[in-house]
Amino acid sequence: DSGVTQTPKHLITATGQRVTLRCSPRSGDLSVYWYQQSLDQGLQFLIQYYNGEERAKGNILERFSAQQFPDLHSELNLSSLELGDSALYFCASSVRLAGDEQYFGPGTRLTVT
């Protein structure tokens, strides 16, 4: 158990819908990261928050947004969902802004039908 929790574990929704994925980092970790894993794209970095502030962005679609709350948990919002958004979404956390190992949550498997 990495200490990072993610909910829900599975999510099935229809195209055009909006979903929210939730992540709680390990105790003491200030950085939260979101990654997407799909068969065609592999593991891709989406976005990083550090102590409530957005610090780095990857190839995150405009339909996707995230935030980190004062208690350091984070949410990833996916809207106007398309079939191609079906993937495994991981949250990870680390102590510092950069350089540390990241501990990953169990992931949320999103299926868009």
Next chain:
Amino acid sequence: AQKVTQAQTEISVVEKEDVTLDCVYETRDTTYYLFWYKQPPSGELVFLIRRNSFDEQNEISGRYSWNFQKSTSSFNFTITASQVVDSAVYFCALSESLGGTSYGKLTFGQGTILTVHP
């Protein structure tokens, strides 16, 4: 831009064989960090090792060992006396230093699927 290449898509071995997973990286930073993660069939990503660019010492942890060579931009991972429980997808990843704009972002290789047969 940083890049990680794991040229071996799939490796199949028989239990007790030694196996080496290759990882080659590209970065323009002088300070960077390298990682290996394991993704077993259950799907979670498990951290195995972190190396910074100034530490070229090889590391051994039980049956696992890592060989970091800056001269060839490689960070290879060897499992000695493989076991069925080692069957998983293994990812090599790279992170730039604070001096870059990518911060803690991990750039992953495509992964190597390791299957260990009894």
